Amino acid sequence: MNIESGKTVIPTTFWNKIYNNNTKSIASKTIYILVLLFVTALFILPFLWLISASLKIRSEVFNFEWIPDPVAWINYAKVWEAVPLLTWAKNSVLVGFLAAIAVVVSCSLVAFGFSYFRFPGRDFLFGLVLGTMMLPGAVTLIPVYMVWDKLGQINSLTPLWAQNLFGSAFYIFLMRQFFLSLPRELFEAARVDGASYLQMWYKIALPLTQTAMIVVFIFEFKASWAELQKSLIYLQNNMLFTLPRGLKAILDRFGQGGEMQWEIVLAASVIVTIPMVILFFMGQRYFMEGISTTGRKG
Amino acid sequence: MSVLQNEIRPKKRISNLQKKETLAALGFISPWIIGFIVFTFGPMIASLYLSLTEYDILRPPLYVGLDNYAQLLKDPKIAKSLYNSFFYAILHVPLATIVALAMAVVLNNVPRRAAGFFRTAFYLPSITPSVAIGTLWLWLLNPRIGLINRGLEFIGINGPNWIADPNWVKPGIVLMSLWSVGGTIIIYLAALREVPKELYEASRIDGASNWKQFTKITLPMISGSIFFTLIVNTIGSLQIFSEVYTMYFGQMNASTGTDSALFFVIYLFRQAFEFLNMGYASAMAWVLFVIVMVLTVIQMAFSKRWVYYEGE
Numbered sequence: 001m002n003i004e005s006g007k008t009v010i011p012t013t014f015w016n017k018i019y020n021n022n023t024k025s026i027a028s029k030t031i032y033i034l035v036l037l038f039v040t041a042l043f044i045l046p047f048l049w050l051i052s053a054s055l056k057i058r059s060e061v062f063n064f065e066w067i068p069d070p071v072a073w074i075n076y077a078k079v080w081e082a083v084p085l086l087t088w089a090k091n092s093v094l095v096g097f098l099a100a101i102a103v104v105v106s107c108s109l110v111a112f113g114f115s116y117f118r119f120p121g122r123d124f125l126f127g128l129v130l131g132t133m134m135l136p137g138a139v140t141l142i143p144v145y146m147v148w149d150k151l152g153q154i155n156s157l158t159p160l161w162a163q164n165l166f167g168s169a170f171y172i173f174l175m176r177q178f179f180l181s182l183p184r185e186l187f188e189a190a191r192v193d194g195a196s197y198l199q200m201w202y203k204i205a206l207p208l209t210q211t212a213m214i215v216v217f218i219f220e221f222k223a224s225w226a227e228l229q230k231s232l233i234y235l236q237n238n239m240l241f242t243l244p245r246g247l248k249a250i251l252d253r254f255g256q257g258g259e260m261q262w263e264i265v266l267a268a269s270v271i272v273t274i275p276m277v278i279l280f281f282m283g284q285r286y287f288m289e290g291i292s293t294t295g296r297k298g
Numbered sequence: 299m300s301v302l303q304n305e306i307r308p309k310k311r312i313s314n315l316q317k318k319e320t321l322a323a324l325g326f327i328s329p330w331i332i333g334f335i336v337f338t339f340g341p342m343i344a345s346l347y348l349s350l351t352e353y354d355i356l357r358p359p360l361y362v363g364l365d366n367y368a369q370l371l372k373d374p375k376i377a378k379s380l381y382n383s384f385f386y387a388i389l390h391v392p393l394a395t396i397v398a399l400a401m402a403v404v405l406n407n408v409p410r411r412a413a414g415f416f417r418t419a420f421y422l423p424s425i426t427p428s429v430a431i432g433t434l435w436l437w438l439l440n441p442r443i444g445l446i447n448r449g450l451e452f453i454g455i456n457g458p459n460w461i462a463d464p465n466w467v468k469p470g471i472v473l474m475s476l477w478s479v480g481g482t483i484i485i486y487l488a489a490l491r492e493v494p495k496e497l498y499e500a501s502r503i504d505g506a507s508n509w510k511q512f513t514k515i516t517l518p519m520i521s522g523s524i525f526f527t528l529i530v531n532t533i534g535s536l537q538i539f540s541e542v543y544t545m546y547f548g549q550m551n552a553s554t555g556t557d558s559a560l561f562f563v564i565y566l567f568r569q570a571f572e573f574l575n576m577g578y579a580s581a582m583a584w585v586l587f588v589i590v591m592v593l594t595v596i597q598m599a600f601s602k603r604w605v606y607y608e609g610e
Contacts, residue, residue, distance in 0.1 A: 036404060040419045043477065047422065049445055050434050062443045106329045113326025117319045129330065132338055136537055136590055138566050138583040142348060142576050143341030149355070166333020197322040226427035228540040233571055244429040244540075251433050252548050266437070269430040276425045284418070287425075291481055292488035294526075 054266035061263050075267040079250070082264060085271070087239055088246040091157060092225060095242055099161035099224040100217045106167040107216060108209070111175035112201050116187060126176075133169045137229075145233060159234045160227065160242070164220070171216045177293055178212035179205060215290035218283045225276060243272045349581035354574040366581035376582070378557065379565040382468060386561065387535040389472045394531055395524065398479045402486035403512070417487070421480035432544030435474040436461065446473070461545070464558040471542060471559065475535075482527050489523035490516065518606045525605045529597055533590055539563045562586060 053061055054075055055068040079085060114126050148159040182205065190200050206213070231245035241249065250268045254261040280287060324331075349366055351359035370376050401420060405413050423431070438445045439460035447457030460470035497515050506514070517524075538561055546559040547568070563586070570579035 036408070036416070039401065039404075040416055043419050043423060046434060046438055046445065046477070049438075053437070064443075064448060106333075110327045110330040113323045117323035117326070119316070119320035119323045122323070125327065125331075128334070132334070134533060134590060134594055135338065135342070136533070136563075136583065136586050138537070138563055138579075139345050139587050140338060140341035141567075141583065142570055142580055143344035144337055146344070146355075147336065147341070163333065163337055165329065166337060167330040172330065197326070201326070222425060226429070226540070228429055228543065229567070232543075232567075244427050247427075247429045247433065248544055248548060251429075251436075251544065255433070256436060262437075265433060269433045273426050273430045276427060277422065280418075280422070280425045287421070288417070288484060291484045294485060 050266060051270055054263065054270045056263060058261065058263050061266070072263065075263045076271070078261075078264050079268045079271060082254070083246060083250060083268075084239060084241075085246070088241050088243050091240060092243040095157055095160045096221045096224040099164050100220040102161060102164035103168050103171055103220045104213050104216050106165055107171040107175050108206065108213065109201065110167045111172050111179055112205050114172065115176045115179035116184075116197075116200070116205075129169045129172055133173075141233075148234065154234060155236050155240065156234065157240060157242075160230050161224065168220075171220070174216060174290065174293060175209065175212050178209045182208055211286065211289065214283065215286045215293075218279065218286050219290055222276060222279065247272050345580045345583055348577050349584050351577040353576040353580075355576060356574075359577065362577070366578050369578065370581055370585065375560065375565055379560045379562045382558065382560055383536050383538075383562040385468050386471060386475075386538065387532060389469070390475050390535045391528065391531050393472065393476060394479050394482060395528065397476055398482035398527070399486055399524070401479075401483050402490055403516070405483070405487055406490045417484065420483050423478045424480035426478075428540035429544045431474065431478065432541040435470075435477075435541070436545045439470045439474070467546075467558040471538075471545075474541060475538070482531070485523050485527055486520060489520035493519040521605045522607060525597075525601050529594060532593055532597065536586065536590060536593075537563050539567065543567070 048066070052066055052068055055071050055073065056063070056065075056075075057068075057070060057072045060068070110129075114122065114129075144159075144163075145154075148154060151158075153159050153162075186204055186208075187200050190204055195203065226244055227242070228244045228248065231242050232248070235241055235245055238249075247268050251265050253259065255265045348359060350361060350363060352362050352365075353359040405416055405420075408416060426434075437443070441447055441457060441459040441461065444457075444460070446460065450457040458466040460466050460473075493516060497519070498511055501511055501515060542559050542561055543564055546556050547564060562582070566579050566582045566586070569575045569582065
């Protein structure tokens with residue numbers, strides 16, 4: 001469970017490792033570092049290029065200079081003028097928060113139900129939870145659309161988040177992993193003190209699984225922020241668009257086949273991405289913890 | 299885990315407690331049960347029924363038997379989109395696994411503080427919203443002005459037309475997908491750090507080479523994680539949608555690369571929500587479901603041969 005437990009596994013130092021192993025010469029050490037830096041550059045350069053191009057004036061967007069000259073901050077103002085950016089951002093933040101909070105609460109409840117209690121059919125039901133992860137979303141896409149249609153929620157933000165009120169298999173699995181690591185004595189003690197099951201959940205289980213809840217919140221917020229398919233299906237009104245849906249509209253209008261004002265498209269891409277970069281740097285530890293837990297067997 | 303299971307209770311109270319606990323447990327998991335019925339199981343049945351109908355939302359579904367499935371066999375775009383999806387999956391899954399594994403091994407040899415920097419660098423693409431990825435890569439892959447062909451030019455290679463040449467559209471998309479392997483890298487990195495160091499020391503005394511250590515110790519010890527990512531990546535790659543839809547579909551539809559980027563789920567989406575052939579799209583969805591199930595079962599069956607679980 002504990003990620004830090006792997007500490008001793010890490011080779012003493014970078015240099016030692018490289019020096020003492022079969023790579024003995026300074027030359028091969030250098031090659032190793034160069035390869036590492038080269039690969040890193042491959043991953044980073046597209047971002048730098050995106051930011052650089054988003055700050056170029058239109059006639060220079062296509063050139064290959066890394067430093068824009070002149071720096072066209074106006075591109076960002078152009079995005080602001082061309083589309084209801086603030087409304088889209090508000091929609092995205094609203095949907096992201098609701099989706100994340102709904103999924104944290106519901107999955108925590110469900111995961112607690114699956115980890116603390118023993119009841120007939122538990123393993124079968126939990127197997128079913130895991131099984132739904134393999135179900136392609138396309139299978140339920142149309143009937144779920146019909147459900148929201150019946151409820152009068154087409155062209156509304158509700159379908160983008162409200163399903164999260166009913167849990168989500170992957171996060172149930174993730175939170176159950178965390179709950180299972182809590183010692184059972186804690187709960188037994190509370191029960192002797194007369195706590196109800198619900199109290200055991202929110203007074204004991206929740207405070208001890210804050211990390212898990214933050215992990216789930218961040219993951220779902222990020223997923224919701226990037227979501228395109230649902231917003232294509234459910235949102236027709238321009239003012240209801242989320243940022244990804246809006247960016248797609250911008251690309252269609254100003255990009256390929258459109259007005260060829262790429263500087264606007266690129267500036268908009270940066271705007272949509274930056275909040276995620278900030279989220280990542282704020283919650284880096286939780287991202288890593290979440291992903292690492294994912295890859296581990298239950 | 300065992301703490302929760304190995305508890306002994308007085309026999310007599312079990313039935314009462316059991317009842318109470320079962321009720322409470324059902325209460326806790328009831329959100330999922332309701333959701334499962336309303337948003338998963340019910341829709342599955344509905345979708346199976348719809349696949350036997352002609353349905354355009356406006357009028358009630360008209361039962362047509364297996365017509366949709368017969369139509370699938372005749373539709374050249376079904377064959378094309380299935381081919382495209384498999385082409386992508388067959389390139390993406392092994393390449394993503396190898397690339398991620400190589401990078402994880404390299405990162406594992408970097409001291410912890412520096413590793414944080416590289417890890418961030420490799421993970422940044424994975425936090426980029428898929429629409430932004432699609433937009434950015436439409437540019438990177440542009441044959442004239444894109445960074446990739448300029449880079450190739452720099453080393454003397456005349457790069458292909460990644461976004462219009464039917465032979466190169468899918469490799470371009472695979473390239474884009476490899477840029478986002480950050481999540482897989484981190485899963486492998488976490489697994490690598492849990493391999494007991496003693497194993498390497500013991501084998502070194504026995505004179506094992508680095509490569510031998512990698513194939514005989516590292517790979518078996520992290521095979522559980524590799525298996526997990528293989529399953530997830532296979533299922534995911536057959537359902538790729540957002541990035542590719544962003545690049546080649548939507549209102550403009552001007553790009554010439556369209557047909558070679560028509561993946562199965564994209565075609566399904568268009569049939570359902572652009573042409574309103576909901577019955578036909580439902581039949582497509584069930585074909586996809588069966589394919590995913592079969593592939594997963596095959597992978598699980600083969601896993602017994604090569605996946606090592608501790609404690610077995």
